Amino acid sequence: MSDKKIFCFGLGYTGKNISSYIEKKYGWSVSGTKRSNVIGDINVYRYDPNNGIKNIKLALENVTDLLISIAPNSDGDIVLQNNIEDINNLCQTTLKRIIYLSTTAVYGNYNGDWIDEDAKLNPSSKRAVNRVCAEQQWLDIGEKYNINVDILRLSGIYGVGRNQINNLLSGNAKRVIKDGQIFNRINVADISVIVDRLIGSDSHGDIYNISDDEPCPPQDVVEYAANLIGVSPPVEVPFDRSNMSEMAKSFYSESKKVSNSKIKEKLNIELMFPNYRYGLHSVVDIKNLYPKAINIMQVAPAIDIGGAEQTCVEISSALSQSGLKSYLASSKGRLLNEYNATGGVHIDLPLKNKNPFSLIKNTFSLIHFIKKYNINIIHARSRAPAWSAYLASKIMRCQFITTYHGIYGENNILKRFYNSVMARGDIVIANSVFTKKIIMERYNIPEYKISVIHRGVDIEKFNRKNIDVNHIKNLMSNWKIDKDTSIILLPGRVTEWKGHKIALEAISRIKKNNTGKFKLIFTGDDKKHKSYVEELKALIRDLKLEEEVLFTGHSNNIENMLYIADVVLSVSVKPEAFGRIIAEAQSMGKPVIATDIGPVREILSIPSQGKLIQRTGWIFKKNDIDELVSCINMALKLDDHDKIMISNIARDNMILNFTTKIMTEKTIRIYSSLLGRN
Secondary structure: OOOOOEHHHHHHHHHHHHHHHHHHHHOOOEEEEOOOOOOOOOOOEEEEEEEEEOOOOOOOOOOOEEEEEEOOOOOOOOHHHHHHHHHHHHHOOOHHHHEEEHHHHHHHOOOOOOEEEOOOOOOOHHHHHHHHHHHHHHHHHHHHOOEEEEEEOOOOOEEEOOOOHHHHHHHHOOOEEEOOOOEEEEEEEHHHHOOOOOHOOOOOOOOOEOOOOOOOOOHHHHHHHHHHOOOOOOOEEEEEOOOHHHHHHHHOOOEEOOOOOHHHOOOOOOOOOOOOOHHHHHOOOHOOHHHHHHHEEEEEEEOOOHHHHHHHHHHHHHHHHHEEEEEEEEOOOOOOOHOOOOOOOOEEEEOOOOOOHHHHHHHHHHHHHHHHOOOEEEOHHHHHHHHHHHHHHHOOOOEEEEOOOOOOOOOOOOHHHHHHHOOOEEEEEOOOOHHHHHHHHOOOOOOHHHHOOOOOOOOOOOOHHOOOHHHHHHHHHHHHHOOOEEEEEEEEOOOHHOOOOHHHHHEEEEEHOOOEEEEEEEEEOOOOOOHHHHHHHHHHHOOOOOEEEEEEEOOOOOOHHHHHOOOOOOOOOOOOOHHHHHHHHHHHHEEEEOOOOOHHHHHHOOOOOOOOOOOOOEEEEOOHHHHHHHHHHHHOOOOOOHHHHHHHHHHHHHHOOOOOHHHHHHHHHHHHHHHOOO
């Protein structure tokens, strides 16, 4: 294909995408017009709709292909009104093809029926009537000068920078419901490919419908987009109460399904995005956003053991797998080697310091590294580093995201203000629906700014099949636990709000009424709250449970502890933001008994208390020891068949909804969506 020179009247969203695609693919000369003032680009000219362009003859010299993407007025095409002599001259010299971008609105309403290019034109809106007039004017030009003219009737155009995900993130999305409403869409990237195919062909001019394969109601697209990034779709609004603009209403006045068979048969087109699902997935695929220019920095107090810190490692690994460089600013900690193994860059900063002078100093340190590494997004996971990150992001004008990992206490106005930084992100990620409600109640944050992304579980690490059985045998031997002993496990650091005393009271009652052998194991860090540990040991002596209770301290292999458990307890007296141990236990196929607070019901499957179908655990009212005892007894009495059933259901629930992969994918979609708005 010889070199071509293309001129585009109307370098708006679609025209610019087409021109960029052709320039990148072939290196051809592409120039055109914009309505706004143009500075510094010799190939772009300002176009005045009332006067056109004066002295455009030089710009049109040697142009082989003309693309028109300017909306007409009541007299038809604006270019022909303002620059007809220039167009006539071009048609008599070098021009070979004219491509006019029109709209499927020229067909009008077909009450949801299928149509093709042979359908009768019945435009119902003024803008569609204008399009019909402009189409004919260009067809007449082609006939007069024997030049190929292609009319592309486009369905609803979307793509990176213009889509329902952008609308959701800006709070402009609507979910208007009108019975029978249906129409097609087309991704701007597919339009570019089709224009390219026409420019490179020797085919005669023709009329083509440019639509995807799957017409659908508009609300379906909004709901799917919301699910992709974890935000709630807008509330449903009936069409007759929608208060839309006249322009918006005109789109709802027509319903039709547009066939695209002609572009497939005549132009041999295979759409990259045959439906809105493919198209929206492309929008949130960070690999499509020029990876070399994308750098993500996470900030945390220290890269130590904990849910937020482990997530830093998992996000860095996922970014590396996408070919992107990730950065983490934090103090060093026990997870540093694991983080470095992901290929991420660790920046050692004392971000856990809370005093105002340290926050300001850290702000300037972050500004330095944002400049050094050309950071696009800074993602904060804790309050002290979040304040420095927030200030640095404002100064450097990069995107700021927070993940609300904990339900922070708010004893006074100052504490409330300190906590509020976690709700100041351009997007706030909540690790549960429960957390989302807390954020909205406390800070009056609009719902569209909060994305719910549940904490993910490493389903390979927490998988019964991947456990070293010999290691388990050694554990049981060291602790002198035989195979006939039922093991009740309470994981988590030993601190008062985790409910250890409640568990001991319940076990004491079970011991009095149960002839079977059992062991209650407290596994978790017991070094930081020594006085509380002593209280627990005194209570154990009072209840005569010395033989039934075991403290193991911190475990680096919690999956092994879960493996030996017959039932796992999560008996916290305060709500947690997510409840990671519940998810990890279920991934190991273990039944869980949990306090009915916080997000527990989001993670556990709890039918009515008397049924096992779809059950993955039991819940009890906070501090209700009688109910806890009843739940433990039911769990310990499960036969082998019921244990297997609960195990399979619990594991499947995690695989479908709570994996690390799901969590990292949704988080990276947020990154992509924010960057894609530009």
